[in-house]
Amino acid sequence: MPRTDISFKTSDGVTLRGWFFTPSESAMSEGAKLPCVILTHGLSCIKEMGLDDVASKFVTELPLTCLVYDHRGFGTSDTAAHAPRQEINTWLQANDMRDAITYAQTREEVDRSKIALWGYSLAAAEAVYVAAIDRRVKAVIALGPGMDGAEICRRLAPPHVLNGPMQAMFEMDRMARAAGNPPITVPVVNTEPGGQSVLPSPESVQFFSPWMSNASTWKNELTLRSLDDISTFSLPMGHLKTLCPTPVFFGVATRDTNSPPDMVMAQYHQISEPKEFVMVDADHYQLMGSARELLHLRETAFLKSVLCS
Template identity: 45%
Template sequence: MPRKDVEFKTSDNVILRGWLFTPSSSNGKLPCLIMAHGWSAVKEMDLDAFAEHFTSKLPITCLVYDNRGFGASDTAKDQPRHEIVPSLQMSDYSDAITYAQSLDEVDGRKIGIWGSSYSGGHVLYVGAADKRVKTVLSQMPLVNGFENFVRLVRSDMVPGMIQMWEDDRKGRAAGKDPIVIPVVSNDPAAPSALPTPDSYEFFTAWEKKSCWKNEVTLRSIEHLRSNDPSHLIHRLAPTPLLMTVAANDVLTPTDLALEAYSRAREPKQLHIIPGGHFDGYRLPRIAILAFGPAHITPALRACCVEVTALATGFRHTVTMEHDSLAILLCPGSWHTTRHYDSFVTHAKDLYIQVDVAIPPNEEGQVTDDDFEIHVRNASQQLQAFMKDDKNVLLLAHSFGGFVACEAVTAASHVSAGRLLGIVFVAAFAPEYGRTFADLFAGQPAQSWTAIEASTVPPLFRPR
């Protein structure tokens, strides 16, 4: 995808440098996703891969830049490099928005922001404070610096750390250079900013092939402890939030992110990926979620693998290897496969196998016998996927909601681990004890619409 070097000036006159990615072919102004990396990382550490994938699959642009004092970007006059001041990095996001809005390639009304790890927390605040933002993508975020600090730093080492902060302040006031410490270390007893084994593995690998340097100012740790970027998360709405959390994150702990997410208001979407903090960066198992179509059109798809619920404001997204994911689409009555051609084509572009449970009656006149055939056909296809070791998502449209639920109970070899879920797209799903007829005129239940059992609600048991 076309990429050009760009630079822009912040409100305090610091030059930030980065890249602007655009699709190979595009017409007119496009939405823009603004991306900055996390703690001490530089843009060469796979942000180019993220942006290239986005712009190769979608008509959007991506503005990627290095944080101040890191990589290609400058720092403020008389300020040290490799110092992380969260309030300044948050302000820089807003300045990046202003710059993006000035570009000929960008539709300034359609701006999204993406952040990961430390910047994953930043975007929670920026999205709440800067209403030019139309969607927020937060990946493995640091949501509460104080709580995160006490998880990472042993309690017996805290007094020494506080004393170091005091000594550093006195030294700076006396004209001495700032104290710096390693970002990572293989010695668990040595001071470092990110004292986890997976941090050491990730950053040392990139040190060998990028301009990343293993140092950060000591004051950056002091700033981290006082940083609480999720304190306005309840004010983010109605801007949509998509948060990705690693199930076993020990760097920005999973439970802290989930607690912050619980305070966010709708519209919001939570996506949990397997693994730890840095699994979110490992292509193709990356967990970047999408714009809601009400805000960015067409929606930004997930890198590599995404399952799209077309009627929702967000995308239901599953991250796994390409060849393990399949979608079984249960269509609406009066629908044939051609009604879903655009969805099937898009899914194939993302290397996702899609089968449509074809209605037995092209005329669309559903009878009791036809319903049994629908269910039997869908359950057989579901079982076939399972036998091929596929992870299956049932996507139900309209009348297909009945079929999808019944197919789950009718299939005799459904593995709970292989069935990812059922996504209802404008589909029928009456509550237990109600009928299809109840949805209209309160007429008595028809034989194929009564809801008589429920193990994965709502399930429909025709008799």
């Protein structure tokens, strides 16, 4: 299973870096053009957090290629000259996804008419949005999609916090930036009891803790403006009914507190056919862990029927 380092430019000139996966040489006929699945990770995550395993299994078992990359400002990817690292801008991430499609279409191994998106968590929601507005996407797999940031925040924090201290902090950060000061940052997770963080759940700490080392390019840090962005994120919500006729697959976790299953399924029911879902007994992060065996089987069958036929 060959894997090569790649890079490509976004429409605003930012270099994104990642990997391109192809089947073994023995599995590829000369001059063959194969479908491509573009894989993107969730909030603050880097490609090393399991995307290589997912892509490797896909190209081993299916006649397709995979493109994996880090979001701008994270991992090995660059950010714009005027923008800080560790900052999530959901609109730009979605637009970068469209640039990734263009890059994949330029590769000689790829059948440009057969591009699919695979996303986890926040990137799953962005993939749904991109699939709805960009007809180059022929299928989308969304695992634990957090498609309504305001609703998720309402479930995680009481109104007096959302409408009081949080808004005051967002205002303070904007004023500080306007004055030329560095952006305010917050930890993704906090290993100290009672500490403030973007993702305070025990399962979040468990998932990210192994990556808190100097050997990893993952950083336990986000700009406060990232939280401002994702707390109002709703790009996919106005486009759920326009996904049709693009086939959609949802992976839903029964114990997910980041993307609660009742919320995800209510959104799923707004999508027209063709669509399918699988619900697994897992928390949000086990969608990238212990639930992968079942999810892989269902995802492979989905891709085989809608992309590789």
